Amino acid sequence: MPLSNADTKVLWSNAAGLCSFPDCKELLVRFSKGKDGFYHLGEMAHLTARSIKGPRGKGLLSSKARDRVENHILLCPKCHTIIDKDPDEFPIELLLQFKLAHEGWVAETLHLNLEKRSSFLDFYFDLLKTMEHILLFDRWTWMIDHLWRDLSPSEVIESGAKVRMILLKTIWPGTIPKLEKAMIQTLQYWSDLCLHFASGARYRDGDAAFMISDHFYKGMSLEERFRAERKQEKWSNGNGQRIFTYVASLNHLVNVVRATLSPAYRQDFGHFIIPDELGYRNNGHSVYTKPHSIEPSSKKKAVQRKERARRKYSPK
Numbered sequence: 462m463p464l465s466n467a468d469t470k471v472l473w474s475n476a477a478g479l480c481s482f483p484d485c486k487e488l489l490v491r492f493s494k495g496k497d498g499f500y501h502l503g504e505m506a507h508l509t510a511r512s513i514k515g516p517r518g519k520g521l522l523s524s525k526a527r528d529r530v531e532n533h534i535l536l537c538p539k540c541h542t543i544i545d546k547d548p549d550e551f552p553i554e555l556l557l558q559f560k561l562a563h564e565g566w567v568a569e570t571l572h573l574n575l576e577k578r579s580s581f582l583d584f585y586f587d588l589l590k591t592m593e594h595i596l597l598f599d600r601w602t603w604m605i606d607h608l609w610r611d612l613s614p615s616e617v618i619e620s621g622a623k624v625r626m627i628l629l630k631t632i633w634p635g636t637i638p639k640l641e642k643a644m645i646q647t648l649q650y651w652s653d654l655c656l657h658f659a660s661g662a663r664y665r666d667g668d669a670a671f672m673i674s675d676h677f678y679k680g681m682s683l684e685e686r687f688r689a690e691r692k693q694e695k696w697s698n699g700n701g702q703r704i705f706t707y708v709a710s711l712n713h714l715v716n717v718v719r720a721t722l723s724p725a726y727r728q729d730f731g732h733f734i735i736p737d738e739l740g741y742r743n744n745g746h747s748v749y750t751k752p753h754s755i756e757p758s759s760k761k762k763a764v765q766r767k768e769r770a771r772r773k774y775s776p777k
């Protein structure tokens with residue numbers, strides 16, 4: 462499917478009929494003295510190509526998302542040829558910067574009150590960056606692998622407090638409600654996971670960098686030990702369920718960011734998965750949690766979901 466009629470108009474308007482390549486700004490609507498009058502030479506180039514074989518075609522963007530206006534940049538024929546001939550020199554991220562810079566320049570220049578909008582976008586980009594840092598995206602596998610085994614790096618659990626501070630202090634602009642909801646949800650689930658883990662954990666002896674289960678101590682009677690084991694199991698299952706819920710909401714957030722802020726967001730990375738090579742909870746199968754937004758549903762549904770998660774993640 463080519464770009465829809467409506468999306469075409471949006472792209473042309475946002476670019477003010479000029480080539481979006483930095484410093485080109487070629488006027489794309491011309492007037493001919495011949496009988497045809499106006500004609501245009503604008504080309505609506507894909508950021509991620511329509512086909513996987515096209516220039517910049519790899520990536521996980523769905524074919525539907527590839528046809529959206531967010532995935533297009535308006536260019537003159539010359540600049541379009543340049544970027545397509547050299548996809549390594551002009552990767553998706555760079556083209557997205559060109560697009561946003563040009564559209565931002567148009568908005569500011571024309572005083573379309575979009576200056577306000579772009580500062581709100583900055584708010585979301587900044588918060589996203591903060592979240593990536595606090596939620597340790599760059600050390601995902603290392604972090605999730607530990608958590609999955611009930612062995613948490615202390616900084617992970619301590620980050621819960623930072624997240625609660627963000628939730629308390631942030632004044633949300635309300636420009637992109639769907640994105641805000643997804644961000645808040647992810648932060649809340651993360652905080653919940655950290656609080657739950659901390660409720661049954663202590664620093665590891667001689668190594669405060671990690672936190673471990675705090676259910677046993679020396680000199681317990683058999684009966685106490687039995688009770689503690691059951692408590693620990695309950696705690697551990699609670700961790701598993703919360704990790705599962707958190708990762709699902711994180712994957713949902715990634716989808717929403719791609720749909721609202723940046724089509725190329727973490728495209729190479731795909732989605733967050735929970736590796737389980739050691740077979741700790743899931744018989745050695747890595748878990749891809751389907752992105753889903755958790756709507757306030759009936760209590761019954763929530764209980765069912767919990768029950769399903771519990772059955773799935775009970776240690777064998």
Ligand SMILES: [Zn+2]
Nearest residue numbers: 480485537540
């Ligand atoms: Zn150009």
